[in-house]
Amino acid sequence: MNNAIQIKEYKFKGSLKRIITADLTYSNYSSAVPIVVFSHGFKGFKDWGAWSLAAEIFASKGLPFFKFNFSHNGTSPNNLSEFVDLEAFGNNNFKLEYDDLGKVFDFIDNKAKSFNFDWSGEIYLIGHSRGGAVSLLRSAHDDRVYKCSTWSSVSDLERYLEMKDFQEWKKTGVHTILNQRTNQEMPIYFQFVEAFAKNASELSLAKQFENISCPILIVHGDDDKLVPLSDAHTIYQSIPHAILFEVENSDHTYNTKHPLVERKISRAFAEVITETIAFFKL
Numbered sequence: 001m002n003n004a005i006q007i008k009e010y011k012f013k014g015s016l017k018r019i020i021t022a023d024l025t026y027s028n029y030s031s032a033v034p035i036v037v038f039s040h041g042f043k044g045f046k047d048w049g050a051w052s053l054a055a056e057i058f059a060s061k062g063l064p065f066f067k068f069n070f071s072h073n074g075t076s077p078n079n080l081s082e083f084v085d086l087e088a089f090g091n092n093n094f095k096l097e098y099d100d101l102g103k104v105f106d107f108i109d110n111k112a113k114s115f116n117f118d119w120s121g122e123i124y125l126i127g128h129s130r131g132g133a134v135s136l137l138r139s140a141h142d143d144r145v146y147k148c149s150t151w152s153s154v155s156d157l158e159r160y161l162e163m164k165d166f167q168e169w170k171k172t173g174v175h176t177i178l179n180q181r182t183n184q185e186m187p188i189y190f191q192f193v194e195a196f197a198k199n200a201s202e203l204s205l206a207k208q209f210e211n212i213s214c215p216i217l218i219v220h221g222d223d224d225k226l227v228p229l230s231d232a233h234t235i236y237q238s239i240p241h242a243i244l245f246e247v248e249n250s251d252h253t254y255n256t257k258h259p260l261v262e263r264k265i266s267r268a269f270a271e272v273i274t275e276t277i278a279f280f281k282l
Helices: 051-060 086-090 094-114 130-141 157-161 166-172 191-198 205-211 229-238 267-281
Strands: 006-013 019-026 033-039 065-068 119-128 145-151 174-179 184-189 216-221 243-247
Touching: 006 094, 019 051, 019 094, 033 051, 033 094, 033 130, 051 065, 051 267, 065 094, 086 184, 094 119, 094 130, 094 191, 119 130, 130 145, 130 157, 130 205, 145 267, 157 191, 166 174, 184 191, 205 229, 216 229, 216 267, 229 243, 243 267
Parallel strands: 033 065, 033 119, 119 145, 145 216, 216 243
Antiparallel strands: 006 019, 019 065, 174 184
16 A cells, blocks of 8 residues: 655635635545644744644554644745734734634535545644644534644633733734744734633633543643643643643753754654654544
8 A cells, every 4th residue: 555645735715714724644544534633823834843744744644634824823825934924913813713723624524525535524633832722722612623632732821911011002002022033023913802802701711621521632841931831730630531741851842943954853742743643543
């Protein structure tokens, strides 16, 4: 049997009719298989660092891997790895990302018959950092989610509202943050706060944890400086049936960086992939 990895790219409409760019990495399978859907984090994108290599590994193990760019993440269909649309970035919010993930599910439902493999109808989620929180929220509300694994997830989205100079943010309508990697000043418009207030109950992880019934794997590095390990423990303590895996000597991205210079992954990220695949295969 030919087990060569294949990748197919897609474009479809996400929130506010903005384009979602995505790709599906898969191989040849002898039976029906689930699809893994990967959500990137804040200031992230689907082709960051080792995500594409991870997709190949999952696909080779019988888990086709669908990763996508949130519609307002700041990249564009013509430039998938640079923040060339800061206006879109500034108008992003949690509700848009939550809705985008639902539109990804809809797209998979509608396109499944055209895939070059048989889909079992099951969706497994992986979300990194803020994408982990969005994945947990979707798991609480959407019965299409069969399993979910968070990688370095935040436990509370409301912390993003606690930026400095809140009154100035409200007055000027924009707060900027520095992207250390690109040295860009990235805007976040005050609509971010207003959108959360409008959808607070739906977007509150603390209120939604009890609604998550699917199997959950929480993965977190013990040396994460961006999202502390305590966030993983908060999620673990809030979901009684969750499994927690702590990665030793590992940072927020499991000691991987962007761009990926060589086709290899760190020992820490190899552990993350191995544990997540084992969990999905249970």
